Amino acid sequence: MALGCVVFLLLVACSVALESTQTQTVSQRCVEDTNMFLWEIKQDKPKEYAVLMYDAFGKMGSNVEGGNANRPGLLQQCRSAHGPSFSGQYCQVFLKQGTVQYFVGICVPDSCEEEDVQILVLYDKLQFGETSLVPPLPHILANQSAQEMIMTHCLSSAVSPDVSDVTCLFVCCVMVAIPLATTLFTALMRRQPNREVSPTVESSRLNSGLNLYGTVQTNGSSSCEVNSNTSEENNLTRPPRLCFPRSCVYGCLQAFSLQTTSQHLSTISTSSSIPGGRYSSLNGIRVLSLLWIICGHSAQFPVFNNLDNYKNWKQTVESSPLYVLTISGPVFLAVDTFLLLGGLLSARSLLDSIDKAENKLSPSLVANYLFKRIKRIQPLHLFIMCLTIGLISMVHWGPYWFPFIDTLMDCKTYWWANLLLISNLLPVHEICIPWTWYLSLDFQCYATTPLLVYFYRLNRGVFAVVAGGLLLMTTVVSAVITALLQLPVFQPSTMTSENYVLYYYVKPYTRYGPFLIGILTGIYLTTKKDQLFKQKWQAALGWFCCLSVMAGLVGVAYILRETPTHPSIPHALYQGLHRPLWALAVAWVILACEEGYAGFIKRLLSLSFWVPLSNISFACYLTHPIFIIVYIGLQETPIHYTDINFMYLFLGHLVLTLVVSYVLTVLVEKPYILLKWSSS
Template sequence: MHVEQEGVKFVIGICVPDSCSSRDITTMATLDLLKYRGTSFLESLPSFVIRNETIPVVVETFCSRGLFPADTFAIISLCLSGLFIILPIIASIYTALLNFKASSSFEQCKTIILQRKHRAPELEKPAGKSNFPSEEEYGNEKKHTCIDRVLKSFAIQENFPAVTTVNPQNQEYPCLNGIRVLSLLWIISGHTSQLASVFNIDNSFEWKSKVLEKPLYFYTLSGPVYLGVDSFFFLSGFLGAKSFLILTENSGQEVTLTMAMSYIYKRLRRLQPLHLASIPISIGLISLVKWGAFWELPKHQWDSCRRVWWANALLITNFVSVSDSCTGWAWYLSTDFQFHLTTPLVIFLYVRAKRVMFAVVTMTLAACIITSTLLSYFLKLSIRYPRGESQSRMNYWVEYYTKPYCRYGPFVVGMILAIMFATKQCPYIKNRAQAILGWMSALVIMVTVITLAFVLDDTPSSYSIMAALYQGLHRTLWAVALGLILVLCHEGYGGHLNTMLSCGTWSFLSKISYACYLTHPIIIIMYCGLQEALFHYQDINMLYLFIGHSTLTFIVGLLLTVLVERPFQRLMRL
C-alpha cells in the first residue's frame, strides 16, 4: 500500500490470502480493519514529521502476484540464460573426448584393437584407390576443424586455467590490479548501503545521521558519490591510450582510419558480449524468484528491459534512458565507450602536432569542469549524496552523474599520463625527496576531496559557489592523485603500498572484475527483494552484508567470466 499524509509518502508491505484483490485491501485499510499488534495501518505519523493532525490516505495498492508473467520475453531470456550454461558443458565434454582421443592411452588401445582385427590381403584392395583424402573428405575435415575451434572456445577446461593463472612478470603496471579491485569493492560497499537504505532499513534516520553526515563513513558510500567509478575512468583512459600508442608504434607512428576502427571494434568486443548476456540473465532470475513486499526495483528492471534494451545494445543508455534504463548501472559502459571514441583522435593529434593536442585537451578539460560547475550551481546538486526532493535527486543522476561531458576529467588524466609514460626519456621521480613530496601531494588531494564534501554547504537554501566548484573539480583531482600513486609505484618509490597493490591475488580478481561489476547489483537487489522483514542498520550488520555480497559477487563473477566472457572473446577472434 502506498500511503500519503501531508506530502509524506511511505509504503506498507503486507501478506494476505491470494483471493484478496487490490481493491479489497484498499477498502479494508480505509475501514481500519488492517492492524499490526493492535495499531492501525493508517495510524497518523508522529508530530515531529507532520504539522497538522490529519489522517493518512491510501494512494494506491499493488499486488505482487502476476507482476512477472512467463511470457515470450521471459521465456527467451530463460532460454538464453540456459544456453550460457549448457553450451560450455557440451563443449567441455566434446573437448575432453578430443583430448582423450589424442592421448597416448587412446593410441595404445587403438593399436591393440587393430592388431586383433583380421586384416584383408593386400590384393583385395581396390587397384585405383588413392592414399590422399578425397575432396569430400577434405571438406568434412575442414568443417570439423571449424566446429572444433568454436566448441573449444566454450570449453571450461580451456578457459578456467587462463582466468585463474597469475603471471605478474608479464604485467608492466601490476599496481593497477590492486587499484581496480579495491575500487570495485568500494563500489560494492556503496551499492550495499544505498540499496538497503532505500528499500528495507527500519532505522533510516539513524543511517542518514551516521552515513551521510560523518566523514568517518566515507567508505560506506564509495566516497562522495562513488569516487570508485572515477578510478575506473582513470584506469580506462590510461590503458586505452597506452594500447593505441602501441598500435601507432607498430605501424611506424601513423594513425589511420583502419587503426581507429580496429581499436573501437576491440573495445566493443571487450564490453558487449558479457554486457548483453547480463540482460537475459537478470531477467531470467527476476522471473524465477518469488518476490515479496520489496518488488518495486525488480519490477522496474523487468519493465525497463522490455522497452529500452536496444539502448544497452547501442551503448547510449546515459542519454536515452537514465531514469528507466535496463540494468541502470550499465550507464558506466556507455559513458566509458563514448570516451574511448575520442582516444584515436587525441593520439592522432599527439602524433601530428603535440602542442595542438595539449591545447585541445586543456580546453576540453576546462569545458568539462565549467559545465559541471554551472550545472551544479543552477540545479543545486548535492556533493556528498543526492538527497532532498525527488526532482533534485533525479537531476543529480540524470543531468550530471551519467553525462560524459561532466565525467570526462578522470579519463583525460589517464590518457595524458599514458602519453607521458610513452615519451619519457628518464624517470620523473629522481630522488627520495621528490618521492616524499609526491606521496604527500597525493594523500593531501585525497583527504581534501573527501573532507570538503562534508565541510562545504550544499543545502538548496544556501547553496554556495564553492560547492559548485567542488562538484566540477573533485573527480578530476581524484584521478590526479591516482596518477601520482601510479608514477611513484612504477618508478620504485611505492614501498609497502606498491607491494600490497601488486599482490598476485589482485591480478586474479582483476580478470573477473568486469563480470563482478555487472552482477553485483543483481545480487544485492535479489537479497533486498527476498527479505520478509526490515533490515536494522548497525555497523556490524552492514559489514557482514558487505562481506557476503562481495564473496558471492566474486563467485558469480568467476563463473560468468569462464562461461560467457572469455568464450565469446575467443569466439570473436576466430
C-alpha cells in the same frame, strides 16, 4: 484488550461499508469473501485462516521518528491462510501523510482485485469513530493527521513469465550450454590416441606459446585465433581472413572450453599488466576500487526503503569522515578511478597497435580497436541483462521489491539502449539494469581515444589545446549544472536529489575528466624516455600532494554536506574539480609505482593475489547488484542499521559475487575475448 476492541469495531465498520452503496462498485465475490472473513474474525474462537489474515496486517512499530514508518506486515503468512472459498492475498497501500510517505501491508481475499482493495480503503477509509482500516500515524509523529493515497498494489503469488522472459532465460541457457558442451567435446578429442599434440603441450601452446598476435597453430594448418591476453593491444593491425574449416572449428572449441578459459584466468595477467611487471600496480588499484563500490552499493541499496532507522543511519554517516568506506563522502570516486584506468589502458593499447601497424593510424585499425572493446564487454553485459529480466519474472518477491521492479522492467522497453551502449543518455528512470550506465559512459569515452591520439601524433601544441579545452569544458559544465540545479555533493544527500543523477552523475560531459587524465597518463607512460623526477625530495613532495588531495576531497565533502538552498559557488567549484583532482592523485600513485617511488605501496598493489581477482572484476561489477537486490527483494521485514550488520551484508554479498563471477567469467566473458579470426 483495547486493541481487540479497536479491531472488532474496525471489522464491524468494514462489514457495514461493504453492504453499503459501495457494494455496487466492488465485485460481488470480493464482497462475499470479505464478509465471510469479517464474520469469522468476530467469533469467540475464529478459524485459523482468519487469525492468520488479521495477524498479517501491517502494524505500526517503534522508532517511527527514526525512519520506521513502513508497516510491511507478513506476506508469506498472508498467503498461507486458506479460507473456505478463498486464500489470503497480500496487498500494499502506499500513503502520504504530510511529508511522510510509507506503505502498509494488508491481507485481503484473493478474489479482490487491486481496484476493489483501493475502494475498500478509500471508502471513507472504512472509518468507525476514529478508527480506520489503515490507521494514520499519530499526529505527534507526523505534521498532519490526514492521509493521502498514492497507489495500491497487490503482489501476485503466481509466477507468470511472458515471451520476453522465456526468451531471455533461453538465451542465458544457450550461452552457458555452449562452453559446457565444447568443454566435454574438447576433453573427448584430447583423449583420442591418434592426436599429434598431447594435452600438456597443447595447453602450453594456448597459454604461453602464442605468437605476437596470439595465433594458435594446430596440426600445421591455420586456425582460429585465441588471444592470450585480455588487453586491447593484440591483433588490431591485420585484416581477418577465413581459415581452414576443421582447424578453425577446433580453435573455436579451444576458445570456449573450460580447459582454456580457466587456465587463462589463473595463469595469465590481466590487461593492466604485461610480462615484466609493467603496470602491475593497476591490479591492486582495480580490485580495491571494486571493493569500495561493492561496499557502497551494499549500504546504499537497503537505505532506499528497507531500513527501519534510516534517519539514525544518516546521522551516523554524517558524524564522521571514517564512514567514507561505506557510503558517506565521495564514495563513488572509485568509479572515477575506473575511468582513469580505462583511459590509461585505451591509450596504451592504441599506441602499441599503431607501432605494430608500422606507425599508421588507419580507419580499419580504429574500427578493429572499437570492435574489440564491444566484443570485450557486450557478451557478459547482455547475458546479465537477460538473466535479470528472466529473474524478475521467476522469483516470489517480498514487500520491499517495489522500488526496483519498474526500473528493471524498463529493460523490455529500452533494451536497445544497452545494446547500442547509450543507456546513460536516457533519463535515469528508463535505464535497463541501472548500474550498467557505466558501460555506456566508458565506451563513449573510449571512442574518443583515437581522436586524441591522432592530435597527439599530428601536433603536440594542437593536442595540448584540445585536451586542455576538453578538461576545462567538463569542469565548467559540472560546476554550472551544480550551481543552477543546486545539487548536493555529499552522500547520502545526493540519494534524495533526483536531478543529481538525472543531469549530472551519469552524463559523459560531466564525467569525462578522469578518463581524459587517464589518456594523458597512458600516453606519457607509453612514450616516456626517462624518469619524470630525478631526486627523492621531488617524489616525496609528489606523495605529500597526492595524499593531501585525497584527504582534502573527503574533508571538503563533509564541510559541504548540506544541500544548498541557492546557487552555491563552493558546491559548484567542488563538483567541477573534485573528480579530475582525484584522478590526478591516483595517476600519481600509478606513476610512482612505475618509476620506483612507491616502495611498499608498489609491492602491495602488485601482489599476485590481485591478479585473479582483477581478472574477474568486470563480472563482479555486473553481478554484485543482483545479489543485493535479490536479498532486499526477498525480505519481509526491514533491515536494522548497525555497523556490524552492514559489515556482514557486505561480506556475504562479496563472497557470493566472487564465486558466481568466476563462473561467469570462464563461461561467458573469456570465450569471446579469446575467440578471434586468424590474421596470419
